[in-house]
Amino acid sequence: AVVSTQSTGVPQQNIYPCLLLPCVFVFNIMSLPRLIPENIVALDCEMVGVRGARGGEVGALARCSIVNYDGRILYDAYVQPEGQIINYRTRFSGIRPHHMIDAVPYSAARRKILEVLDNKYIVGHDLAKDLQVLDYTPSPQLRLDTSLCQHLRHLSGCDINRKPSLKLLARRI
Numbered sequence: 001a002v003v004s005t006q007s008t009g010v011p012q013q014n015i016y017p018c019l020l021l022p023c024v025f026v027f028n029i030m031s032l033p034r035l036i037p038e039n040i041v042a043l044d045c046e047m048v049g050v051r052g053a054r055g056g057e058v059g060a061l062a063r064c065s066i067v068n069y070d071g072r073i074l075y076d077a078y079v080q081p082e083g084q085i086i087n088y089r090t091r092f093s094g095i096r097p098h099h100m101i102d103a104v105p106y107s108a109a110r111r112k113i114l115e116v117l118d119n120k121y122i123v124g125h126d127l128a129k130d131l132q133v134l135d136y137t138p139s140p141q142l143r144l145d146t147s148l149c150q151h152l153r154h155l156s157g158c159d160i161n162r163k164p165s166l167k168l169l170a171r172r173i
Contacts, residue, residue, distance in 0.1 A: 033119050033142075037069035041116065042123045045130040048095055049087030057087055061106060061133045062095045066116050075116050078103040110134060125166040 033039040044065050052058035060081035066074045078095070080103035088095050104112075114136060122138060124130055127145040131137065146152055147163045156172035158164040 033121070035121065039119070040069045040121045040123060041074060042067050043117070043127070043130055044124060045133055046089075046093040046095055047129070047133055048081060048085050048089055048093060050081050050083030051086050052083075058083075059129070059133055060085075061109070062088075062093060062099070062103075064109060064113055064134075066113065075113060077109055079109040080105050082106050125169070126163065 045061055046063040047059040048062040049057040050060040060083055061079045062081060062085075063076075063078050065076045068074055078099045080100055085097075085100065088097065090096055113134060117136065117138065119142075121142050121144055122131075123144040124146065126147040127143050131143075146166070146169060150160060152169055152173065153160050153162075153164055156164055156169050158168065158172075
């Protein structure tokens with residue numbers, strides 16, 4: 001917030017340009033962590049298929065990696081899903097049966113992961129899936145999703161209306 005003396009000469013508090021938005025949004029902006037390197041992490045989750053309640057396949061967390069702004073590993077572990085694995089999705093996830101031998105149980109992994117993510121800006125590609133598998137809903141202002149970034153789509157020459165793959169973004173930028 002910035003203090004100014006408008007035409008009345010009395011100090012007033014200006015709350016950024018979002019003054020026209022609902023007060024709840026203003027409060028959220030004021031409570032966000034400072035956007036500095038120490039408050040930024042990158043998140044990537046790998047999923048496997050487990051048997052769902054109705055017998056079909058649903059995605060479950062099998063590995064989570066979190067690095068800080070400088071690339072230092074804050075968390076990197078294989079995670080034992082709560083359900084029976086029926087599809088390792090190795091082509092996409094890189095996960096194989098031997099990775100699950102000493103994997104961290106999901107509840108313990110999730111607890112530690114949420115500690116690391118607490119009050120941080122989270123950068124990732126197609127974050128919605130990663131956050132869903134973690135059953136975590138941070139403030140939308142804390143999510144920085146590279147798959148939704150129009151500027152990255154433009155720089156990579158991708159169709160502005162389609163989500164590019166991370167592989168394509170990395171190859172072209």
